[in-house]
Amino acid sequence: MTSTVPKILIVGGGYAGFYTAWKLEKQLRKGEAEVTIVDPLPYMTYQPFLPEVAAGEIEARHVIVGLRRHLKKTRIITARVTGIDHANKVATITPDVGEGWEEAYDQIVVTAGAVSRTFPIPGIADNAIGLKTIEEAVAIRDRILTNFDQASNLPPGPDRDRLLSVVVVGGGFAGIEVFAEVRALASSLLKDYPQLRFEDTHFHLIEAMGRIMPEVSQKTSEWVLKDLAKRGANVHLDTQVTGAVGGNVELSTGEVIPTDLIIWTAGVMANPTVVRGSDLPVEERGRIRTRADLRVGTPEEVVEGAWAAGDVSAVPDLTGKGVGGYCVPNAQHAVRQAKLLAKNLTAVLRGELPKEYIHKNLGAVAGLGLYNGVFQSGDLALKGFVAWVAHRGYHGLAMPSWERKWRVIGDWWHNFWLTRDNVSLQTVQNPRYVFEEFAARPRPAAPEAVDAGAAKAPAAKAPAAKAAARTPAAKAAAAK
Structure with missing residues (x-):
C-alpha cells in the first residue's frame, strides 16, 4: 500500500540541514510528514570551533553532532545526492557501497552547504x-x-x-x-x-x-x-x-x-555536486535562487515543493546589509534560516502562508x-x-x-x-603500520626441481621423449 504521507527530503546534514530536521521533529504532528536527511557524513560539524580543534583546545569529536543520536524521528541516509530531478520530484542517491537509487519526495530542502573555493594555482x-x-x-x-x-x-x-x-x-x-x-x-x-x-x-x-x-x-x-x-x-x-x-x-x-x-x-563556494546535478534555478555565483521566504524561485515565481537555506542558497537580505543584496554565507544565517524554514514548511503543509526571513546581523x-x-x-x-x-x-x-x-x-x-x-x-x-611491519607472512613457494639432463635436451625432442615414456617398456621400468 502506497503511503499518502508527504515526504520531505533534506539534502545535506550541515548547519541548515540539521537544524531544519531538528525543528521539524518538534513542530510536525505525528503522521503529518516523513522526514529523510541525506549526507555523506553521519554528523554535523560546528565549524566555528574548528580553529580551536586545530589548536588542541577542544577534542575533535566534541564539535560534531551525530545525526542518528539527535534526530530520533528522521530517517538518516549516509550517501550523496548526485542528482535532483524536481520536474519529476525524484533525487538520485549514491552511497559509497552498493547500488544507487532514486528517492521520491513531495518537498525537497536543499541545504548542501559550501566547499573551499580555490583557484588553479600550481601546487x-x-x-x-x-x-x-x-x-x-x-x-x-x-x-x-x-x-x-x-x-x-x-x-x-x-x-x-x-x-x-x-x-x-x-x-x-x-x-x-x-x-x-x-x-x-x-x-x-x-x-x-x-x-x-x-x-x-x-x-x-x-x-x-x-x-x-x-x-x-x-x-x-x-x-x-x-x-x-x-x-x-x-x-x-x-x-x-x-x-x-x-x-x-x-x-x-x-x-x-x-x-x-x-x-x-x-573563500567558499556552493556545493557544486548538488547544484550542477539539479534542475533548480541557479544564480550567477552558482547558488540556488531562493526567495526571502526560503522557497526556491524569484520574487515573481515560486518553484513549488522546493526550499533552500544556508551557504548553498542565495537568500535576499531584507535588512539591506548583505553583500550584493544577499545574506552572507555564515553559520549565523544558516541556523536562523533553518529554524524559519522548518516553520514555513510546516505552515505550507497546513495550508498557511510562509513568512520572510529578516535577520539583522548581531555582529x-x-x-x-x-x-x-x-x-x-x-x-x-x-x-x-x-x-x-x-x-x-x-x-x-x-x-x-x-x-x-x-x-x-x-x-x-x-x-x-x-x-x-x-x-x-x-x-x-595509517593505523596498521606497526602491525604490517612485524606481521608474519607466508614464505614464497620454492621453485620446482628440474632434471638436469632433461633441461639440456633440445626443445624439439620434447615430444619424442613424452611418447617414449608411454611405451610398455618404460612403464615396466617405472613399476620397478
Whole structure:
C-alpha cells in the first residue's frame, strides 16, 4: 500500500540541514510528514570551533553532532545526492557501497552547504589543506605537533625552518582565527622543546586585499594586525599566492616561503555536486535562487515543493546589509534560516502562508588564541580578554544540544587546569603500520626441481621423449 504521507527530503546534514530536521521533529504532528536527511557524513560539524580543534583546545569529536543520536524521528541516509530531478520530484542517491537509487519526495530542502573555493594555482590542489571539516582541523594540529618533533632533532638550517613555517592563505574570519590559534599553539609548545626558540617559528598570513577581516571596522582590523605582529606574525597584504610546488609558496611580490603546511581559507563556494546535478534555478555565483521566504524561485515565481537555506542558497537580505543584496554565507544565517524554514514548511503543509526571513546581523566575534579575541557589533568593538569571553560564551551557547555543550565546556575546563595535550596522533591515518611491519607472512613457494639432463635436451625432442615414456617398456621400468 502506497503511503499518502508527504515526504520531505533534506539534502545535506550541515548547519541548515540539521537544524531544519531538528525543528521539524518538534513542530510536525505525528503522521503529518516523513522526514529523510541525506549526507555523506553521519554528523554535523560546528565549524566555528574548528580553529580551536586545530589548536588542541577542544577534542575533535566534541564539535560534531551525530545525526542518528539527535534526530530520533528522521530517517538518516549516509550517501550523496548526485542528482535532483524536481520536474519529476525524484533525487538520485549514491552511497559509497552498493547500488544507487532514486528517492521520491513531495518537498525537497536543499541545504548542501559550501566547499573551499580555490583557484588553479600550481601546487595548491596537491599541497594545501582547507578548514571546512573536522578531519582537516585534526590534520592541521597533528602536522604541527609532528613537525615540532622532527624539527627538534635537526640543527638550525633550511630543513628545520621549513618544518617550523606555517602559511595561512585568506584574511577573513576563518583565516585569522586559525592563524592566531595555531600561532598560540606553537608558542605554547616551545617550553617542551628546549632545542627550539620562538625565533625559529615562522607564521605567514597571505591576503589579496589591502586589509583583513572585512566583517569588522577598519580600526578593529588594524588592532588585530598589531596584536598579531606582537606575537611574531608576518602578514602580507595586497599579496597573492602564485605557486605552491615543492614545499615553496611563491608570492606575487616575488618572495618565496619554504613551508610544510599551507592552510587555505580564501573563500567558499556552493556545493557544486548538488547544484550542477539539479534542475533548480541557479544564480550567477552558482547558488540556488531562493526567495526571502526560503522557497526556491524569484520574487515573481515560486518553484513549488522546493526550499533552500544556508551557504548553498542565495537568500535576499531584507535588512539591506548583505553583500550584493544577499545574506552572507555564515553559520549565523544558516541556523536562523533553518529554524524559519522548518516553520514555513510546516505552515505550507497546513495550508498557511510562509513568512520572510529578516535577520539583522548581531555582529562578529573571533577568538585569537587563549584569553584573546575581538568582537564587533555596529560601532561597539571589544578587544582582548572580554572579547574572548564573549566568543566562548556565544559559541558555547550556540552549540546544538546540552549534551554537546557540556562536552565542549568540559574540554575548556580541563585545559584551564591541565593545559592542552601536545601529542601528535598523525599515524592514526595509517593505523596498521606497526602491525604490517612485524606481521608474519607466508614464505614464497620454492621453485620446482628440474632434471638436469632433461633441461639440456633440445626443445624439439620434447615430444619424442613424452611418447617414449608411454611405451610398455618404460612403464615396466617405472613399476620397478
